[in-house]
Amino acid sequence: MEAQGLMSDAVTLYRQAFKLNERVDLLYRSNKIPQVKKITNPINEELVKKINVEKLILSFQDSEPTSPSLIDDNGEDEEGQLTQKFSKLMTGPSPLTKLSNDIWIYIMEILIEKSPESWISLSLVCKKFAYLGFSPSIFRHLATMIYPPQRYEENEELDYQLSTTDDDLPVPKNQLKILPSYNNSWKYMLFHRPFIKFNGCYISIINYYSEGSRAEFSNSWTNPVRTITYYRYLRFFPDGKVLKVLTTLEPTRVIPHLQRSNYVVSNILDQVKGNRDGHRIYHGRWIMNTDGEVHITIDEGSVPYYIFHYHFKIVNMGHNRFGKLSWIKYYTVRIQGEEEDIGEVSELGLKNEKPFKFSRVRSYE
Known part of the structure; x- marks a missing residue:
């Protein structure tokens, strides 16, 4: 109720809950909210901010998938039980990783249109997919999806009966003509050029x-x-x-x-x-x-x-x-x-x- 903005109803329910149990908030947190394990080696936020993400992703260009390992150096997992059965199934990467980069980029372009969450998830699987999923060609695909449907008043002021080519428009439909205004970077354009969302x-x-x-x-x-x-x-x-x-x-x-x-x-x-x-x-x-x-x-x-x-x-x-x-x-x-x-x-x-x-x-x- 509170998330929906129904504050009056939310307060009423809060009161009812605390009448049932004065510690209801603590019980809720202990049962419903995942307990985060304490990190022994906390991340240095200052060092993270200094990372050049684009340069890091570019360094993954020649990365290839490696075989994941379910067994530690002693041949046992954290619980001390052998996992040889599972390790045999994971002796190498999936045959799908042998597909060419062009095919994977095409797959990711389809995911962007059908399921953006799946595109992000796939791009975070490994270094190779991070390089492909956040490549300039992917950001270009995003830009050509997002910006042409926008309606700009600069274009509306023209008489469309007289405007026969894209060159006549102050804001061209062809995004390549606008790219130089954004450091010739599709990612920079997406981060700095506003747009209305239709989904x-x-x-x-x-x-x-x-x-x-x-x-x-x-x-x-x-x-x-x-x-x-x-x-x-x-x-x-x-x-x-x-x-x-x-x-x-x-x-x-x-x-x-x-x-x-x-x-x-x-x-x-x-x-x-x-x-x-x-x-x-x-x-x-x-x-x-x-x-x-x-x-x-x-x-x-x-x-x-x-x-x-x-x-x-x-x-x-x-x-x-x-x-x-x-x-x-x-x-x-x-x-x-x-x-x-x-x-x-x-x-x-x-x-x-x-x-x-x-x-x-x-x-x-």
Whole structure:
């Protein structure tokens, strides 16, 4: 509940748990959280930071797989039992390692598209696969997958009827033309050039506290306080479409409905309450610039006589590159009403707004 932002429900469950056992937190850690063995020789973090990773991987160029060993020098494992049966099965590397590098790189390119986790896992198997899995050709494949579907406002300003070749675009589709701007390094480009992700959903969780009033004839000195949680959802599409939802429903009940053909998040509770409209899914457009600023426009928002404009900055979320959208500004433009009011811009406050964090959704892939 806490991970989903439902703080009020989480506090209630915490209280119930501690009433059952005052040491419930210690019992949980001892049974559910893996116990990490104390490292006798701790890693020197300062020395690790000095390692040139690219140079280290490049040194694996001529590495070949070696036969793994399940037996120590005495012919026994840590438990003191012979493992000759297993060692016979592991007398040499897999025949698959005899495949050419080109074939392995092709396999890894398929994994990048179908299962990125498998690509990373395979690249960490041995030195040879580390050299192949993090090679410039792999990063190039990633770049050519990620950047052409991005929609840049620099390109949108051109008349596509007159733009017949890639050379006419300020931001070319051919990534080789952009590579010199990023030290001629595909990896450097991926680490420094922002992009929108399409294989998931961006979620913003907002919590605020609502103070109620004491019951009649109550002797309490304090007023009850309730935590209110609501969510904003954004799903982007490569063709410039975007879906937006503002609701109190948690992600598991909303994300499956974020499809192009849907305009409402229907659920059983709404039907019971007689709310046939459910939670509205707003359809809009998105565009970004080369600096990583995203502009979203919702023409038919919650108020029909306003156009809603959202401006975000694509930033890193820890190790998750470009996994967060930070607010820049939020405003509306009036399109109906008195003639003197049309075109009026109203700035909306961002005090209570939270950034959007990207969450991968397998069903979107």
